[in-house]
Amino acid sequence: xxxxxxxxxxxxxxxxxxxxxxxxxxxxxxxxxxxxxxxxxxxxxxxxxxxxxxxxxxxxxxxxxxxxxxxxxxxxxxxxxxxxxxxxxxxxxxxxxxxxxxxxxxxxxxxxxxxxxxxxxxxxxxxxxxxxxxxxxxxxxxxxxxxxxxxxxxxxxxxxxxxxxxxxxxxxxxxxxxxxxxxxxxxxxxxxxxxxxxxxxxxxxxxxxxxxxxxxxxxxxxxxxxxxx
Numbered sequence: 001x002x003x004x005x006x007x008x009x010x011x012x013x014x015x016x017x018x019x020x021x022x023x024x025x026x027x028x029x030x031x032x033x034x035x036x037x038x039x040x041x042x043x044x045x046x047x048x049x050x051x052x053x054x055x056x057x058x059x060x061x062x063x064x065x066x067x068x069x070x071x072x073x074x075x076x077x078x079x080x081x082x083x084x085x086x087x088x089x090x091x092x093x094x095x096x097x098x099x100x101x102x103x104x105x106x107x108x109x110x111x112x113x114x115x116x117x118x119x120x121x122x123x124x125x126x127x128x129x130x131x132x133x134x135x136x137x138x139x140x141x142x143x144x145x146x147x148x149x150x151x152x153x154x155x156x157x158x159x160x161x162x163x164x165x166x167x168x169x170x171x172x173x174x175x176x177x178x179x180x181x182x183x184x185x186x187x188x189x190x191x192x193x194x195x196x197x198x199x200x201x202x203x204x205x206x207x208x209x210x211x212x213x214x215x216x217x218x219x220x221x222x223x224x225x226x227x228x229x
Contacts (some may be wrong), residue, residue, distance in 0.1 A: 002118050004029045005062075007037040008080065009055045013103075017050060041067065045075050048117045051097075053081035053088060059125050061088060064095050076117040080105065090175075123229065184219045189214035191207035191221070 006017045018028040026048045053060040067073040079092045082103035102143040194200040202209045
């Protein structure tokens with residue numbers, strides 16, 4: 001049993017996540033904004049935090065930076081958002097976030113991310129023999145390479161085997177190269193999930209087919225191995 005802090009300004013999401021995690025046997029603390037999250041963290045460090053990026057008072061990335069700067073980022077943090085950009089996800093990971101979940105969050109993805117986060121959190125003190133410290137620029141790339149956005153690697157809904165390139169992206173490379181690598185993995189993920197259907201991939205990614213083809217060619221994505229239409 002673990003204590004999990006859920007930080008989200010949407011009541012429905014807080015209640016849903018709290019219910020799911022409580023059913024799994026965890027103790028859930030809920031905060032509707034950054035200030036409540038700060039107060040909860042000061043009372044006691046949770047075993048894991050689910051942190052929304054877009055909130056009205058202070059956004060999740062800013063709160064993550066605060067915790068890191070104050071030495072309070074001693075627990076795994078999983079970021080959540082339905083509108084985050086790749087740059088935002090990369091930034092959060094470099095600061096010290098363990099993972100990123102895109103809303104709406106599938107049940108199996110949530111449970112798997114929580115399981116991985118709690119496992120990482122329990123392993124950190126044993127490995128270091130002391131309380132975990134916030135990720136520094138020197139070790140942020142190691143954290144990111146090992147755990148950045150792993151939920152893109154598998155699709156528990158369809159059971160398909162999907163690309164796992166995101167788990168090996170190095171954050172020691174220039175931002176443009178990291179963005180290209182991430183986008184390549186992103187499109188290969190959707191191509192695999194949609195069995196190569198360019199029509200469905202265009203719908204899922206919100207791109208026109210002409211733009212999609214141009215983007216895939218630019219990124220060097222091999223379309224020959226996909227069925228496509």
